[in-house]
Amino acid sequence: MNVILHIHDQSLxxxxSSGGSNRLVDWLAIEQAKQGHKVYTMSPTGFNTKYYQHITLSLPCxxxxLLALIPSDVEYIEHHGGIDGSVIAGVLARYPGSIQVCHAGKHxxxxxxxxSKCHAKIxxxxxxxxxxxPVDDYIFREDKDNYLLFLAKVKRSKKGVDTAIKVAKKVNIPLIVAGGRRFANPETWFNWxxxxKPVGYINGADKFDLISKAKALLVPIRWEEPFGLTIVESMLSGTPVIAFNRGAMAELIIDGETGFLCDNENEMIEAIKKIDQISPKKCRDYAIKYFTSxxxxxxxxxLLARAKECSW
Structure with a gap:
């Protein structure tokens, strides 16, 4: 049994309303606990669960x-963000079996x-x-309803909701927009x-149901996205992904098998016409093979074991 501490600056x-990094740390901690390890989490807000004990951390510190809060039995530490560089350097020196997980930039x-490889290269x-x-959270369906799905923070222009709206209008297939509102796109304000069809922010069972019934998830990103949880969530649900070929998309999607990689709006339109060629089961099987908790x-x-032997 290993004793592992996760440190993050967001709720655990x-x-x-939490973003992807919180959910990832939670999923990871739960999986580690299920596999027999003792797990602590440390963050400014949070509480104990049946899988891990929470420690409250006031930031900055x-x-x-910080060292005074770390339980005496901790052997390995995963820093997920929020600690000052000089402070975390001291922690890494005290605990050789420690890694820094970069969910966005670099620590x-x-x-x-x-x-992802793309993220590392950049x-x-x-x-x-x-x-x-976690595989069991997602609903797998082979029969799909007649709608496309956009699922991302709508207000971020780099996510490309305006392109998704244009594409849906051109192919004349309903588009459900989940992830808030964007002033520049009136279609995201009200259901007119x-x-x-805007649905605002969704989570839990509503999100799982929406993903599983969609014909395809549209991901017309305008930036080098380092991963993309919704891509994996979609494939686990048997829903293919049509994405602009930027960032880590080529690492997550097998073009022509679990979705399509496109370079522009016209290619996305053509990909939608071919979406029935994609096997929902193949999407799920691929996600289970490579992208589970x-x-x-x-x-x-x-990597924790590697860090204990030699840092990089």
Missing amino acids: PPIK TLDE EGKNNVFI QGGDVIAYNGV HPII AQMCKRHLE
Whole structure:
């Protein structure tokens, strides 16, 4: 049995409005506990669960303040963000079996772990651990309803909701937009457009149901996205993904088998016409093989053991 501490600057377990990193840390901690390890989490807000014990951390903090909170039996530490570079450097020196998981950019200091090859390359690293999700949370359906899905933070222009709306209008297939509102796109405000259906922020059972019934998930990103949890969530649900070929998309999607990689709006339109060629079962099987919380847990344990032997 290993004793592992996860440190993050956001709520653990996640709250309803939490982003992807909170959920990933929670899934990882739960999986580690299920596999017989003792797990602690440390963050400014949170509480104990049946899988891990929570420790409240006030930020910013000094090295001495942080070290005083770490239980005496902790052997391995995963830093997920929020601690000052000089402070975390002291922690890594005290606990050789420690890694820094980079959910977005790059942490100061050593033992950085990136979430895709693309992410590592951009940040000048080479150690990766793909994200993974708990399989049993997702609903698998082979029969799909007649709608496309956009699921991302709508207000972020780099997510490309405007392109998704244009594409849906051109193919004349309903598009459900989940993830809030965007001032520049009136269709995301209220449910008035015959094709575009905004549903705001969704989570839990509502999200799982919506993903599982969609013909396809549209991901017209305008940036080098380092991973993309919704891509994995979609494939686990048997829903193919049509994405612009940027960031880690080519690492997550097998073009022509679990979805389509496109370079522009016209290619996305053509891909939608071919969506029935994609096998929902093949999407799910592929996601289970590479992107589950169990796979993520296995990789993190390997890297913790590696860090204890030699830092990078």
